[in-house]
Amino acid sequence: MTINVHGYWDFALPLRGKKLLALMVVAYAIGVSTLLFQTLTHNPILTPSLLGFDSLYVLLQSLLVFFLGSISYTSIDPIAKFGLEIALMFGASLLLFKVLFSKRSQDLTRLILVGVIFGVLFRSLSALIARLINPDDFVVVQAASYAQFNTLNPKLLGVSLVICMLSAIVVWRWRYQCDVLMLGKPQAINLGINYQRLAFGLLSVIAVLVATATALVGPxxxxxxxxxxLTNRITRRMYHSERLVLVSLVAMICLVLGQAVFEQLLNMAGVLSVVIELAGGIVFLLLIFMTHRRRV
Structure with missing residues (x-):
């Protein structure tokens, strides 16, 4: 908030305050949604992006640029565009959950597999549209395909903050049920948990949080x-009353610290999202190797 402030404080502090709040909102949404998804799937190497949210977002941007053009695309009302993106991603996920996670069929593995297939389909359609549009429009689509932490729209911050606060209240009420859910589906059912209702509720909250974060900054x-x-390495107990708070704080520290380093030390010589994806990809490979060694 105060590093290298050369100028008027009444201008710098509100500007940095909005960016700081936006980074914290995005960090909370991504961290909590991933933690809940791993709790539901009992797998520490899965993320909600496997369900195809990121690919659907990129496809939506490609379609908007294809039909409207780059000039009309940049002049769309940000609130309307934000609402359309959240409604589309949440509606698609809700339809997917309703069809593949009904009372007769509660196969979570099949749900993830179908999500991966849809993700590949959406990416292929985005690549097809990229070949049909002109180079100027392609630049706009390419810019929208990566997370942008430097050009956050303050108008969208209030809506995202309200969504995250409401989701925090709902998730906090489910924290003890999530602890029981980690014991496994049969054990949770035997202990009185309505598995279908809880799983569908968690998947809905995950979809809303991922859609909000993706619509706010990108995939x-x-x-x-x-x-x-990092949270699993730090925490000593697996209670969600601790892990939900800790994963939010870790995500906020990583995102805010990374943005501060890029702005103040590297003079914006790079893109933070690229570094995040690189570090996350390395962690993903390490987790896979560690899991394989344990099984061997």
Missing amino acids: VTFFGLLVCA
Whole structure:
């Protein structure tokens, strides 16, 4: 907030305060959604991006640029565009959950597999559209395909903050049920947990948080995996009353510290999202190797 402030404080502090709050909102949404997804799937190397949210977001941007053009695309009302993106991603995920996670079929593995297939389909359609549009429009689509932490829209911050606060209240009420859910599906059912209702509720909250973070800054694939891996190394107990708070703090520290380093030390010589994806990808490979060694 105060590093290298050369000028008027009444201008610098509100500007940096909004950016700081936006980074904290995004960090909370990505960290908590990934933690809940790993709790539900009982797998520490899975992220909600496997369900195809990031690919759907990129496809939506490609379609908007293809039909409207780059000039009309940049002049769209940010609130309307933000609402459209959240509604589309949440509606698609809700339809996917409703079809593949009904009372007769509660196969979470099949849900993830279908999500991966849809992700590949969305990426292929985005690549096809990229070949059909002109180079100027392609630059706009390419810019929207990466997370942008430097050009956050303050108008979208209030809506995102309200969504995250409401989700925090709901998730905090489910913290003890999430602890029981970690014992496994049969044990949770035997202990009185309504598995279908809880799982569908968690998946809905995950979809809302991921859609909010993606619509606010863009797709971030491995950041949630990175902060959850750090949280699992730090925490001594697996209670969600501790892990939910800790993963939020770890995600906020990583994102804010990384942005501060890029702005103040590196003079914006790079893109923070690229470094996050690189570090998260390395952590993902390490987790896979560690899991394989344990099984061997």
